[in-house]
Amino acid sequence: MVEILLDATVRAGTPILFATLGAIINERAGIINLGIEGLMLIGALAGFAGTFVSGSLLIGVLAAFAAAFIAGSIHALITVQLRGNQIVSGLALTMLGIGITALFGKTMVGRTIEGFERIAIPLLSELPVVGRAFFNQDLLIYFSFLLVFKVWFFFYRTRWGLAVRTLGENPAAADTCGVPVNLYKFLAVTVGSGFVGIGGAYLSLATTPMWIENMSAGRGWIAVALVIFAGWSSPRALFGAYLFGGITAMQLRFQAMGTTVSAHILQMLPYVFTIVVLVISTLRLQKGASQQPESLGLPYDREDRK
């Protein structure tokens, strides 16, 4: 029972994990991205269509990354180069994502593909309780573990990571050190968006191997909230995403057990839970030294007079 629940937790948490990591990369560079929801849909459709056309899951995943990368570059262009309002641009990206995936996804509705399959890691997958959940999963989940580590390593062990973190804190400081501010910000937004796209692809390639209009169902927004919960750190994003996955898994479990509680009420749980988590993590943020990037959401204009 615990094993099954844990397994469902990881599977439900993974798309959100990818999305949260992508959002963290954005916000570390000082750019708020409220287009996560739209990017997930774009990733989901591109991933499904890529796989459907080519027959290869790998190409599907790459297509998801590329499509979200390109869509993210609109947000990057508007917010970085053109210093536009990040909140409005993100909302526009979400709307665009919902709209164009509905438009172009029409031909994909009802088609099927072979989704990702589980690959058991010898020995480890035999472990009690955690074995099945963490070591008998599909390739994308293993990739998500790697990505958590990679993102952490990038930010805290490489010079580029240091530069990107500085952009989020004080872009003027990075600028006077000779860091190409706009280029790095642009890349952080686009690459981050790409990973969000993979999160979307997980929905259409692994969770349910098909395309359904608006299939992200608010997960992108939950990811945006989880960034704050995670304190902009990738290991804590893993924890947050699985916490959320756990709620979802339990909700599905309740439904499967045929409780008398309405399905609609149960479906509210993840959203209610996310708000509660958001409140708690905001409170915690104010107590300790804040991890929020200092210049988050602010456009950088070198010639602005102080």
Next chain:
Amino acid sequence: MPDLLQIEHIRKTFPGVIALDDVSFSVAEGEIHTLLGENGAGKSTLMNVLTGLYHPDRGTIRVNCQPVAFASPRDSLACGIGMVHQHFMLVPAHSVFENILLALDRVPNLFSRKKYQAKIQQLLDEFDLQLDLATPVWKLSIGAQQWIELIKLLMRDCRLLILDEPTAVLTPQESARLFKVLLKLKQRGKSIIFISHKMREVMEISDRVTILKKGHSIASLSRGNYDDKRLAALMIGEDMIPQWEKRAQAGDQIILDIRQLAVRNDRGLADLEDFNLQLRKGEILGIAGVAGNGQKALAEVLTGLKSASHGQILAGGQDLTSSNARHSYIAGIAHIPEDRKSIGIAPDMSVDDNLIMKNFKNGTFNRWIFQDRKAIRRNAAEKIEQFAIKAGPDGTPVRYLSGGNIQKVIIARELSERPAVLVALYPTRGLDIGSAEYVHKVIADGATEGMSTILISEDLDELLKLSDRIAVMFRGKLIGCVDPQNTSREEIGLMMSGERQGGAA
């Protein structure tokens, strides 16, 4: 010595302002060249042009006789030009090491932490500086943060170092130490552009002085060809300076009695500790101290923006620390904030609207819930004339006004309710001399009429000139109170660095 840098006919405009208009000067190798000019003369703008942050509209910059165009700080760094900005370019949340590392050239993406830590440590030892590389920058004093900025440039091996008013955040003793380091660098052939408006320092350290005035370079003089009178005359010129006289001593009636006040900041540290102070009617009480030693917290707790964690504020024997009376009383305290643009004004709104921010609903400017636009306009016209505010056409958003005029808008508003107490934080910072004198006059006139002022400033000359008493703050505590008439700058300086206690409060 050949010229390392030549600047010719530089012009730079901002929306509505000509910041630089035909500036020329040159810097030789191994020279300490001072840029002198009052606030608003264009010194910082010129340096931002030189470091590639701003693009000049016109003019040429030559490095080693080669014309250069800087598209970004990257380009000017490549030419060996580096700057310690007045607003530090540091990330408070990052460690000293991380801040310095980012400034280094040619660091591989996967760098060896040990190797670079050793390199930085070597330089620190060379200049006899104590800095822990792992400490986050926000924990350091402003003085220490400035050293980090300098080290960033030295690690990069810059040939021309620009320091923008570096002594503004230092005690006299720390400044002396900085000068020693600068002379050492000069001996090694580095060129230094030193920006200041403090005559004393300029006389002490410069090889050459260029004077900027209203965006023009009006003279370049070598050592021996100038004295402080000559420089002052060139710098200020024939600007009209309002005349005022200091009136008689303060009365005996105690207006405000602060007892054992303590304030904690967001990080849970003490901004203010065991703070005791008495303010008399009609008194101007100066508060000296290096920025960041609790002055801001003091102003904020007095004006009700922050709450005290301990202690009492008594006004006429009544405890105001946490009672409801506080709110109505706080309204009687006027406040000239430190950061005038970020908390003093609503930048997108007109002068008219900004002038009524504190009393928009006390009946003067409203009838029931509706605003009385006519009364608001009348009030603005009155204040604009009384305080000589250059406000532009009616309805111009305040953000387009100059710093001096913004400050006048704030002062006009704060004094309009005839407050009993004025808390002024660095009220003349960044103002040109004419505006600064005007502010001094307003404060002195207010004292004549019985207003008590707490004047917080980092400019000792200003404090000595205006104050009846000077209290010195260090690390959130009151070190002592002195009489400006018979106390030397050096004594106050020692108290500011916490090395000496003063008389009783």
Next chain:
Amino acid sequence: MKLVTERRELSSQLLRFCAPLVSIAVALFVAGFLLLAAGVNPLAAYQDILVESLGSLYGLSETLVKTTPLIFAGLGVSLAFRMQIWNIGAEGQIYMGAMAASGVALFSGIDNHGLMLLAMFSAAFLCGGCWAGVAGFLRARWQVNEVIVTLLMNYIAILFVDYLVYGPWKDPKGFNFPLTAQFSDAARLAEYFDTRLHSGFFLALFMALVLYLFMERTIWGYEIKVIGSNPKAAQYAGMKTGLAIFTVLFLSGAIAGVAGFSEVAGLQHRLQHGISPGYGYTAIIIAWLAKRSAIGVVIVAFLMGVLLVGGDSLQIYWQLPVAFVYAFQGLILFFLLASDFFIQYRVKLVRGAAHG
């Protein structure tokens, strides 16, 4: 060579005025390519949009019907915008308003027409207000990000209404469709000219006028503007910013809630699944395009009404998904943001960087 931007001295009024129109035009142009890619002739599609929404008296009335909730929601969102508060939750507030109004209509048993409508209006106003007030409270008290809270609460509101119409409030005679019983005549707004146009539209215009006066003439409007321009300065001047944030978000949600009332009392005459096809999201665009002006909201809401009615026709004639309208709205926003840049900055070339 390198491109360099600099601020314009004073941006021209003409540019400012034209920017939204140009943005819509460019968005139409780009969306044309999307339509082409989806196998639809864009010119024919655009013609259909215009003919359908403006080409007949009936079409025009339908456009005004769609404009009505958009004005309410747009006003609500733009009120919060004035204070730099983001109410992304108008959609949920519409649902909650509709639910409250329906609750009164179905279960209060009032039979006086005026009294019934007043009760429904008040219920929608309060319920929408409280729904947004939650986010307002969290923001004012603990600085919890209101964008995320208002947005997530949309999902909760929609699910809750679904719960009601699929469950306890379902019309037993409704053939198992997710809808409640029809309202009594006392709970219906008057309709005009034999069309679906109802008094809600005039109420919306009236609301716009009230909001305009509120913002431009009252001390509260002044306070909101100061807080919007610089919250720190407002606090420093002694304004209670926390209370203001809560109040403004409450009012913002309340006005959006009235859209729900107007929809159920004037148009649907019952509560049902999918009562708002995203009016709350369109409202964000309206508020942004209208640039803070209540009158602007009315004009832009009408333009969006044209688009929505036209979008419906695209669905019928060209089998395009309704959500396509979102893509179009997203494009408008992008181009508007881009045009803001060119209003504020001038772009010029700088000669390349030589190294000394």
